[in-house]
Amino acid sequence: MSQQPLLFRLIDALCCLPGVGPKSAQRMAFHLLERDRSGARHLAEMLVAAADNIGHCNRCRTLSEHERCHLCANPKRDESQLCVVETPAEVLAIEQAIDYRGLYFVLGGRLSPLDGIGPKEIGLDLLEQRLAEGAVKEIILATNPTVEGEATAHYIGEMAHQKAICATRIAHGVPLGGELEYVDGGTLSHAFMGRQAL
Amino acid sequence: MTHSSLHPAFILHSRPYSNTSLLLECFTALNGRFPVIAKGVKSKRSETAGLLRPFSPLLIDWRGKGEVKTLTCCEAAAPAIALNKKSLFCGFYINELTMRLLERQGPHARLFELYSASLHKLAGAEEIEPVLRQYERVLLSELGYGLILGQEAETGEPVDPEKHYRYDLEHGPVATTSDAKCSISGRTLLALEHDRQLSREGRREARELMRRVLAHYLGGRPIKSRELFQMQ
Numbered sequence: 001m002s003q004q005p006l007l008f009r010l011i012d013a014l015c016c017l018p019g020v021g022p023k024s025a026q027r028m029a030f031h032l033l034e035r036d037r038s039g040a041r042h043l044a045e046m047l048v049a050a051a052d053n054i055g056h057c058n059r060c061r062t063l064s065e066h067e068r069c070h071l072c073a074n075p076k077r078d079e080s081q082l083c084v085v086e087t088p089a090e091v092l093a094i095e096q097a098i099d100y101r102g103l104y105f106v107l108g109g110r111l112s113p114l115d116g117i118g119p120k121e122i123g124l125d126l127l128e129q130r131l132a133e134g135a136v137k138e139i140i141l142a143t144n145p146t147v148e149g150e151a152t153a154h155y156i157g158e159m160a161h162q163k164a165i166c167a168t169r170i171a172h173g174v175p176l177g178g179e180l181e182y183v184d185g186g187t188l189s190h191a192f193m194g195r196q197a198l
Numbered sequence: 199m200t201h202s203s204l205h206p207a208f209i210l211h212s213r214p215y216s217n218t219s220l221l222l223e224c225f226t227a228l229n230g231r232f233p234v235i236a237k238g239v240k241s242k243r244s245e246t247a248g249l250l251r252p253f254s255p256l257l258i259d260w261r262g263k264g265e266v267k268t269l270t271c272c273e274a275a276a277p278a279i280a281l282n283k284k285s286l287f288c289g290f291y292i293n294e295l296t297m298r299l300l301e302r303q304g305p306h307a308r309l310f311e312l313y314s315a316s317l318h319k320l321a322g323a324e325e326i327e328p329v330l331r332q333y334e335r336v337l338l339s340e341l342g343y344g345l346i347l348g349q350e351a352e353t354g355e356p357v358d359p360e361k362h363y364r365y366d367l368e369h370g371p372v373a374t375t376s377d378a379k380c381s382i383s384g385r386t387l388l389a390l391e392h393d394r395q396l397s398r399e400g401r402r403e404a405r406e407l408m409r410r411v412l413a414h415y416l417g418g419r420p421i422k423s424r425e426l427f428q429m430q
Contacts (some may be wrong), residue, residue: 019217097248113290113422114211114254114297120425147252147281151290154283184248 007033025183061106061123062088071095071104078102080137082130084156086110086144094142102140105130110143119155127156130161138166145172145190176198204257205229206275208313209250210293214240220250222269223297224258227310231300234260236269246272253289253317255279265302284427285320291423292316292333297414299341309340327401332393334408343415346370347391359385365407367414382407 007029014025032040056062057069064070071077071091081102085091091104107122119125130136139160143149153169160167173191174183185190207226215221225231239246249256254277260267281289292313300306312333319329338344339420350358351369362381363371374381386400386407396404413420 031319034237112428115213116422118422118425119428147286147289150282151286151426154286160282176201184245185274186248186251186254189277 060104061108061126062091062104076101079135081140082136082138083140083142084127084153085142086149086152090142102138107143107152110146110148111155112148122152124156124159128159131160131165136165138168141167141169204259204271204273206310207256207258208310208317209252209254209256210297211252215332218244220247221266223422224260225300225306225310225313225363226258227307230304230306231296231302232267233265233302234267234269236272249274251278252283252293255314260286279317279321281317281321285323287423287426288320288326288330289317291421292419293429294423295334295337295412298391298421299337299412301341306340309336312336325403328393328396331390331404331408334412335390338411338415341415343411345385345390345411354367357384357387359383359388363387365410367411380406380410425428 010033011022011025014020014028017021020028031096032043039091053065054063055065057064057072058067059072060069062069062071066073078101081100082105083094083100083102084105084107085094086107086109088106091106094100094104099174105127107124109117109122111117111119111122131139139156141153142157157167157169171194173187173194174180180188205226205228207224209222210225210231211223212220213233218238220236220239222234222236223231224234229257236246236250238244239250249272255278257271258269258274258275259271260269262268264293279289296309296313300309316329316333320326335345346369347357349370350363351366351372357363361384363384364374364381366372371382371384371387382403383400386396386403388394389396389400390404390407
């Protein structure tokens, strides 16, 4: 420790990344120092710039370096549809996978009273204001199929209902390419209950 | 492993632990409430992750000598109890009460049974308030804080359904006049004791009494799940 404190401190710092333990952190540190100094400098600059400048969009709460993110600021997006998701990563996932033209609202979590997360902590007061503005005609609840995600969807659904806005929930069921035999019981029963007429 | 060595259990709460594991708070009949780590269940190939959620009757087994155990086996005992909307919020409320009040370890077979029955009743679209009042009352008595509902605190005489009482948290019902603040009718006290049907006014009285008693044992931090009912 006394010989090379900075190296060890770097390895320690790299351990803050998800999925990175001491061994991988050590590999990364040696790679950056021995083979890619300019990459290391660039990485450091980007990290500082991102940590200083990226905040949350004041309309949809996703990560953004401007007050309003590029999706909310885009006049071509359909204001009447609002998709509610738990994390900014899910906004990206939906954007990349489907041709959705509406807007988003990022909760940054889900209702979980046992973790001390109630309606205020996930910005539902902001969502309520947004619904009161009147532009939203359909709210698409894309929270995860966990009990907390389900509770969050019901809560927001009730909010929408009081304002006479249509609330829809994304379907969950058997994954594409999956086989019924190997799907767990809970998923299968959801899939069965959510069946559609052909 | 034989089937009979598995223990009926419910999960009260789960949270992520390291990259692919979950730290669960389990509730079983013989071992009460205790923490268990479910290793590797969040990886894509694991089929257990879908099972390990609150309100699912499970059969589990674990090992470990410390306070935190390691899950070794988990099967579904029955399909998950289908709580939705208001009953789901009630489920959270029951879980929060149990987590906050019930101490870890120690057998709680009666409470476990009632916990399971209460969830089924909530799912069965029964009136929710009697279910919650019964669970609250039994939970308190399991903890040794059982309410005295049937007899007067000072005289020891049986509670009169026609009279009004003020509930002293330490001692029990004390006779008072009907217009006194926070008064509760003898009829409501007796109905609570015997899990009988309550009138609309009686339900309000019972709810306020329980809220006051629970606040006393919960300390300063209020029940977070109540915020979910604001929308109703």
